[in-house]
Amino acid sequence: MWRFLIRRIVFGIVVLWLVATTVFLLFFAGPADSVARRLAGPRAPIEVVDQIKDTLGLDRPLFTQYLGFLGNLLRGDLGTSFISQTPVSTLILQSLPGTLWLVFGAAVLWMIMGVGGGVVSATKPRSLRDRTLTVLVLAGISLPTFVLGILMIYLALSVFPGTGLQPGPYISPFIDVGAFLSTMVMPWICLAVVQAAVYVRLTRGSMLDTMGEDFIRTARAKGVPERSVTYRHGLRAALTPVITQFGVDVGTLLGGVVVTESVFGLQGIGQLMIRSVRDGDLPVIIGAAIMAAAFIVIANILVDVAYSFLDPRVRLA
Template sequence: MIRFLLGRIGFAALILFALSTFVFFLFFVAPGDPARMVAGDKATEAQLVQIRTNLGLDRPIHEQYLSFLGRAAVGDLGFSYRNQQPVTTLIANRLPATISLVIGGVIVWLAVGIPIGIMSARHPGGLRDRLGQAFILVGLSFPTFVLGMVSLYVFYFLPRQAGFTLFPAGGFKPFLPNPALWAWHLALPWATLALTTAAVYARLTRGQMLEVMNEDYIRTARAKGLSEGRVVFKHGMRATLTPLVTQLGADIALLLGGAIVIEQVYGLQGVGALAVQAVNNQDRPIIIGVVLLGGFFIVISNIVVDITYALLDPRVR
């Protein structure tokens, strides 16, 4: 197990190194003036000279590269001259909103999607299966931004027109000192994120369960007199968890890198909203930081998925 884990960590380090190299050459070696890209078109020549000195752009390319890797390895993602703050500080200030959105969304979509998938698979062709597939079809058909706008209209605008507030329009409140206020502001974003994603998990669970429930060992478990619930949840679900874990790891990593649409619709000032602002303002240090952060989350999630595989399936070990 230790050898397996060390191999995965070594491969993850190689991927992060390759990503950092790609980002460096894309932003600092490609044609153009990196200092001008970082500072913007309104920067004076004196400011450009200072930025070239700060970034080491007046040094040989291999020294710039090693300096970039060294800073990235210790969490120094550069300095945003447009915001006059370190990129690490800007991202750290936005992470609580994104993490809160992702954690709540994951809990809701797993609590909704997996039971619907199991229900649908246990009654193939019946009424429950049709209802489950209808939920899947609706969830997959609605674009996230459309669902977000509809939910704001129904649960915020119409109640306000009637003279009361059911849910806030958006914004993020810290978890402390008022967890209830935190959850109230995130209820609609969680529901919007969870509905579309729960449909994916319901479809995946249904497909895997239909395949697993026809296996010989399931028939053997039933022949031994085990209850249907025990057969489904102890034997059937264990084999179904592997693809679900794969999907979950990828989804969490991508969302932690920035749930752009949800954050824009509900005004959550998270990492996704920061990335959109950086692209609009051509703030290259922030773009670099968000790209590296997203890559880091994806690599870490893959390590966690591999470890989970080993725990779920002895054949992997």
């Protein structure tokens, strides 16, 4: 198992290196004046452009700049925002808690709803509850996130104002738990409903395939209770593709839940990216892109760790 994980970690490092190299070439390859102008923005005065060129050493050979870029990344230095003159790493760390709480809270909900609904649907295929869940899944997949978010805000503020739920900026649970929950419950539900629809179909299909395997028939022939066959044997084997999708989704969403954060006014990575794109703050965009790639790589490594517990063949490998 350790050899398997070491290979995955090395592969993840290679992926991050390729992403960093691609980002560097995309933004820094070219004449020094044009690169400085692109980084400063089209409306920046010439003095700012010259300052950026001198600060970043854009007159140096491209390979020298590349080595400096990688060295800064290894030290955790993502550069400095040209708009706020704040280190990019500081801006990301300030915005990260809101996104982390949003994604992890929603992830718990959508896994419970998605896996639970998929198992219920798979144990009685083509039954009334299976068809009902199919209709709900299609509605969840078809409903845009911003429409569901706006509808939830309207219900909370106009129809059911006594619920205490309200949209607003992220508040740390270590400061005020009640305010934290009142601002996060609706985003959690909104994001989870849309994601859970996919997981219901994925779990159902994987469960139906697994329940027809030889080891399931063997377990039943040995007299194993049907509940144990379903949950201990069938569900465990069927979770492999679900965990794969889960790792991809969590890693991607940690890079910024743009729509959900915008609808509910949360100050997270998604909002930071929107402001950076609007202001043309390329250092922040570069830093956030590399950070998003790192989240995806880390999430996939954690998925590989989960494989070793779900599938004995991975441990043997």
